[in-house]
Amino acid sequence: MPKLSFPVGPQHPALKEPENLRFTVDGELVVDADIRIGYVHRSIERSCSERNYVQDLYLCERVCGICSNAHTLCYCMAVEKIADVEIPERAQWIRMIMHEFERIHSHLLWLGVAGYEIGFDTLFMYVWRDREVVQDLLEMVSGSRGHYAMPILGGVRYDITPEMETKIREGVAILRQRTEHYADIATTEATFIMRTQDVGAVSGERCRQLGAVGPVLRASGVDWDIRTVFPYLKYDQVQWQVRSSELCDVLGRTLVRVQEVIDACDIITQALDQMPEGEIQAKFPRKVPEGEATARVEAQRGELIYYVRSDGSDVPARVKIRTPTLANLPASIEMVTGGYVADIPIAFASIDPCFSCTDRMVVLDDLRSGDSRQMTWAELVKLGRGR
Amino acid sequence: MLDGIVKWARAKSPWVCHLNCGSCNGCDIEIVAALMPRFDLERFGVLLEGTPRHADVLLATGPVTRQIKDRVIRVYEQVPDPKFVIAIGTCGISGSPFYPGYNVLGGVDAAIPVNMYVPGCPARPDAIAYGALKLLATLDPEIDAVVKSIEAKYDTTGLVYTPEEMDDLRNQEGAAS
Amino acid sequence: MRETIAVTATELIEQVQQEYQGELLEARASSEADAWLGVPPADVQQIARFIMDAWPPVHLSTITGVDNGREIELLYHFVADGCALNLRAAVPKGVDQIDTIVPVVPAAIMYEREIMDMFGVAMVGHPDPRRLTLPEDWPQGDYPLRRDDVAEEAEEETNA
Numbered sequence: 229m230p231k232l233s234f235p236v237g238p239q240h241p242a243l244k245e246p247e248n249l250r251f252t253v254d255g256e257l258v259v260d261a262d263i264r265i266g267y268v269h270r271s272i273e274r275s276c277s278e279r280n281y282v283q284d285l286y287l288c289e290r291v292c293g294i295c296s297n298a299h300t301l302c303y304c305m306a307v308e309k310i311a312d313v314e315i316p317e318r319a320q321w322i323r324m325i326m327h328e329f330e331r332i333h334s335h336l337l338w339l340g341v342a343g344y345e346i347g348f349d350t351l352f353m354y355v356w357r358d359r360e361v362v363q364d365l366l367e368m369v370s371g372s373r374g375h376y377a378m379p380i381l382g383g384v385r386y387d388i389t390p391e392m393e394t395k396i397r398e399g400v401a402i403l404r405q406r407t408e409h410y411a412d413i414a415t416t417e418a419t420f421i422m423r424t425q426d427v428g429a430v431s432g433e434r435c436r437q438l439g440a441v442g443p444v445l446r447a448s449g450v451d452w453d454i455r456t457v458f459p460y461l462k463y464d465q466v467q468w469q470v471r472s473s474e475l476c477d478v479l480g481r482t483l484v485r486v487q488e489v490i491d492a493c494d495i496i497t498q499a500l501d502q503m504p505e506g507e508i509q510a511k512f513p514r515k516v517p518e519g520e521a522t523a524r525v526e527a528q529r530g531e532l533i534y535y536v537r538s539d540g541s542d543v544p545a546r547v548k549i550r551t552p553t554l555a556n557l558p559a560s561i562e563m564v565t566g567g568y569v570a571d572i573p574i575a576f577a578s579i580d581p582c583f584s585c586t587d588r589m590v591v592l593d594d595l596r597s598g599d600s601r602q603m604t605w606a607e608l609v610k611l612g613r614g615r
Numbered sequence: 616m617l618d619g620i621v622k623w624a625r626a627k628s629p630w631v632c633h634l635n636c637g638s639c640n641g642c643d644i645e646i647v648a649a650l651m652p653r654f655d656l657e658r659f660g661v662l663l664e665g666t667p668r669h670a671d672v673l674l675a676t677g678p679v680t681r682q683i684k685d686r687v688i689r690v691y692e693q694v695p696d697p698k699f700v701i702a703i704g705t706c707g708i709s710g711s712p713f714y715p716g717y718n719v720l721g722g723v724d725a726a727i728p729v730n731m732y733v734p735g736c737p738a739r740p741d742a743i744a745y746g747a748l749k750l751l752a753t754l755d756p757e758i759d760a761v762v763k764s765i766e767a768k769y770d771t772t773g774l775v776y777t778p779e780e781m782d783d784l785r786n787q788e789g790a791a792s
Numbered sequence: 793m794r795e796t797i798a799v800t801a802t803e804l805i806e807q808v809q810q811e812y813q814g815e816l817l818e819a820r821a822s823s824e825a826d827a828w829l830g831v832p833p834a835d836v837q838q839i840a841r842f843i844m845d846a847w848p849p850v851h852l853s854t855i856t857g858v859d860n861g862r863e864i865e866l867l868y869h870f871v872a873d874g875c876a877l878n879l880r881a882a883v884p885k886g887v888d889q890i891d892t893i894v895p896v897v898p899a900a901i902m903y904e905r906e907i908m909d910m911f912g913v914a915m916v917g918h919p920d921p922r923r924l925t926l927p928e929d930w931p932q933g934d935y936p937l938r939r940d941d942v943a944e945e946a947e948e949e950t951n952a
Contacts, residue, residue, distance in 0.1 A: 275716045287713075682927040
C-alpha cells in the first residue's frame, strides 16, 4: 500500500502575523505609529497573589532581566514600608551600590545597542567589552551576572568584603575612564551626532503631559529624578547631581545616560568611603501586617513604582508594578512620528524600551501608495543601519 | 556523500536565529554577550541571522504563553530542515517562575521540539556557547574535538542538558514529588 | 530624610479639605510624603482637575486596580509637588464603569487601558479604548485580575 505524504509547506498566506508595531507612512516619512505590547504578558501580577512574599521577590526580579535589581529593591521598599521595618545602615549603602552598578550595566548596554542601531558596530563592540567589567563586579558581589538577588526583605543577601572593595574601586576607575571616552564620542564624533541630533525630538512640556520618566524626561530639560523627589537609600548623603539636557532628542538622551554612568562610578566610590560596618539583615516577619504602600525608585529607565497591599497573611493581596517603559511609550510614539522610517529603530531605542523587539513584526502602511509592507523588526533595523 | 557535505557546510558556519518567546531579556543579553569578543562564539563561524528562513539553529528564550505559542510554531516551521532548537534559560526549559500562571504553558518545548537545554537564570554566555558547540559537535568532528577538550579540562556536569538527560531529570523529579 | 520638603502630606490634605468642593470619603497622611484621598467614583474627573490645578506640574505614575470582593478599587498614584498622592475611587461590581480622566490627565491614557483589560471597568469617554496588556484575541469577558470567586464568597458570608 503506497504511503501518502503531505508536504508541510510554508505557513498559509491567509494567516496573518501578529503585528506589534504599525507605522503609517507617507513615502519615507512616518505619519503615525502604534505599538502593541500584549504578547509578553506573563500573568506576573496575578501570580504574585498566589505566591508568598519571599517567592514574589524572585518573581518580581524577573519582570525584566536588565532592570532586575531595581525591581527587587522597589518591591522590598514597598513591603518593608507596610511592615514598618527599617533595614540596617550598611544594607542601605550596599543596596545603593547595587542600584548604581545596575545603572552602569544597563546604560552601557543601551549605548552599545544604540551604536548597533545606527551602524556604529565598533562602538557596540567596545562598549560591550567594557561592560564586562561591571558584569564581573556584579558576579563577584552576588554570584550572578544577572538577577543578582541582592535586596532581600530586611536587608541585603551578601556583604561586600574588603577584598571586593579593592576590586570594585579598580573596576569603577576603569569604567569611569572608558565612559568619559564615550562621552567624547557622543559630543564630537560626526557620524554619531548626525544620526542622533534632532532625531526623535519631544519637548519637555509634552514629555511631562504624557507622563514620561527617567532619561527621556531629563533629556528634554526636566530635572526630575526619584532619587531627589523621594530620596531613598543614601542618595542625600553623597555628592551627585540630576543630569539633564536641553536637546530633547536622541543625542540628549545619550548624553544624559553617559553622564549618569560617570556619576554612578562616583556614587559607588563615595559609598565605599562612607559606609559603616554593621549588620546587613534585619528580622522580617513572615506574615506582613495589614496595610498598603507605594514605593518608587529611579530605575535606569526611569520611575519604577510598586503598590503592595497586605491582608495580614504571608501572601500579598495585591502587587502592582508599573515599569518605566510603559510610562515612556506615549512619548516614544511622538518620537518616531514626523521622522524618517530609517530613524524608527534609533528613535524608538532612545527610550531604552524594556521588551525585546527582535522578533516583533512591523507593518508599514503607506498613505501615498496604499501598500502595506510587512517586515521583522530586525529587517527594519537593517534599514536604519544602512543609512 | 552529499549528506556529508551538507553536514560539514552547516557545521562550518551555522547561522543562528534568536527567538524571544516572552523572556525578561536576561538570557537574550547573554546570547549577544556569547557572540561578543569575550566569549566569542563567532570564532566558530556562528553568525546571528535576523530571519528564521536562513537559520540552522534557533536559540529560543522565555516561557511559552497561550498567545505566543502559535507564533513560535510558525517561526519553527519557517526554519529549513535540518534544524535545531536550543532552549535557553530556566524559563525556556520549564516556564518557571512564571509557570504556573493562567496563561503560561511552560518552556519552549511546550510549543516546539528542543535539541539542547541550557539552564541558568540568566544562562551564562559560556554555558550558551558550550551548549551550541555540543550540539554542533554531533555534526563536525573538529568541533567535537573542541568539546572533548573542554570536558577534559572542566567539570561540565549540569551545564547543559540533552533531551534524554532532561527527560531523566524530569522523571526523577516526578518520582520524587 | 528629605532635604527639601515641598508640600508635606499633612499640608496637602489640609489644602484639599479647605479648598475642594466635592465629597471626600478619605483624607489622611500615612507619612510626611504619602497622602491618601478617597472620592465617590462619579467625582473622579472633578478631583483630578482639582489636583492638576492645585500643585502643577502633577505627575501621574500609574493607576492600580484592586478587587476587594465588592468593588474594584481604583488607585490613581500622583506625585504632587514632591508628595505622593494616592487617590482612591471604588467602583461597585455590577456598575463596572467610571469616567476617563484623560481629558484632564493625558498621561492616564495607557493606564486606563490596562484597567479595562485586567478588571473590565470601562473608562467612559476614553479616546482609544483598545486592549493594552492582553493580546487582541484574548477572550472577551476574561479579566485576569478580577476575583469574582471572592465576590461570591463575600456574598455568601453576608447572606449567611
